[in-house]
Structures are given as structure tokens and as C-alpha cells.
Amino acid sequence: MRTLRYSINVTLDGCCHHEAGLPPDEESMRYWTGQIEQADALLFGRVAYGMMESAWRKPATGQWPDWVAQWQLPFAEAIDRAPKHVVSSTLDEVDWNAELLRGDLRAAVMQLKEQPGGSLWVGGVALPTALAELGLIDEYEFVVQPVLAGHGPTLLAGLSERIELDLVDRREFRSGAVAVRYRPRPGDANAG
Numbered sequence: 001m002r003t004l005r006y007s008i009n010v011t012l013d014g015c016c017h018h019e020a021g022l023p024p025d026e027e028s029m030r031y032w033t034g035q036i037e038q039a040d041a042l043l044f045g046r047v048a049y050g051m052m053e054s055a056w057r058k059p060a061t062g063q064w065p066d067w068v069a070q071w072q073l074p075f076a077e078a079i080d081r082a083p084k085h086v087v088s089s090t091l092d093e094v095d096w097n098a099e100l101l102r103g104d105l106r107a108a109v110m111q112l113k114e115q116p117g118g119s120l121w122v123g124g125v126a127l128p129t130a131l132a133e134l135g136l137i138d139e140y141e142f143v144v145q146p147v148l149a150g151h152g153p154t155l156l157a158g159l160s161e162r163i164e165l166d167l168v169d170r171r172e173f174r175s176g177a178v179a180v181r182y183r184p185r186p187g188d189a190n191a192g
Helices: 026-038 046-056 070-081 105-113 126-133
Strands: 003-011 041-045 084-087 098-101 119-122 139-145 165-172 178-184
Touching (some): 026 119, 026 139, 041 105, 041 126, 046 070, 084 105, 098 105, 105 126, 119 126
Parallel strands (some): 041 084, 084 098
Antiparallel strands (some): 139 178, 165 178
């Protein structure tokens, strides 16, 4: 069974808006490139999918825009070619190596998890909260930015039950950010 990992950048005060933390640097982009390359497929909600597609879909010309720096190319290439699944009840179709998931969220995600392979990766804000509520997330990975945002959407806001976690990995970046990875504690009702 494939594992489902929720990965996101977050500020010290819990904000997970993509512009609230530190701007990406070479070290963080290498880290995220590695994480995406390890995943069998990416899972997004409608909003995260739209945001990632607008930033990281390779143009039809086959050339990346000038704003994509040389050190960002490995990440851009990795996310562009990755298979994607999009959970949405409002989109009629998706492309960009993507498949639209509709209907019962638990059943759809369990079907993805039951396929052979290693891992699935989910990003965003609303979808991961719904998946956590259903006990479908096997790992939580946060790159904690040394920033206090003071506003914006917060990590897993509205989660109805507490989820106890065990730390399984930790990595420090030169920027002061820290990547931490947790698994739900065995026996927790919301364990994936």
C-alpha cells in the first residue's frame, strides 16, 4: 500500500500561505525537488492545482520563462512531469498529466493508496485538512520557516480532533528553516 504524505511550508505561527514564508532558495528547492521525485503521484485540490499549474507548467513553447532561475529548473521539470490527481467537484476537466477525482473522497484516495508503488504526496490547505479528518495521511512533512506572518490561512485549521504525532525525521537548512516529518502515533484514531 502506498503512503500518503502531506508536505507544506509553514511559518512559525502556523501560516501556510505560499508567500508568507521565506522565498525559495537553492537549498530548499533541491529539498522539494527530491520530495516530488520520490512520489509516485501528486494529489491536489482545485486551488492548489491551479496555483501550481500556473507557476510550474512548462509553456507550449517548451522553454521555461525567464523568471525561472537555473537553480529552479530541476524542481520545475520534476513537478511538470509528475503524475497528478485533482480532487474537485467544480472542475469539468484537468490536464497537465492530471486525472480528476470525484465522488467519495475516502474511497477515491484509498483506491490510489491501494495501488502498487511507494508514496503519494499531497499539498495545499483545504484538501489535506479533509484527508487528516478521514485518517488518510500517513506522514506530515513541514518545512518550518523562521518567520512570523501574523495573518493568512493556518495549518490544518478547523481540524476537529487532535492527532498525536511521532517525529521521524528532522533537517536544518542554512536559512534557519527546519524540515520536520511526523507519523501519526500508532493507536491514534486519526492515524493513516
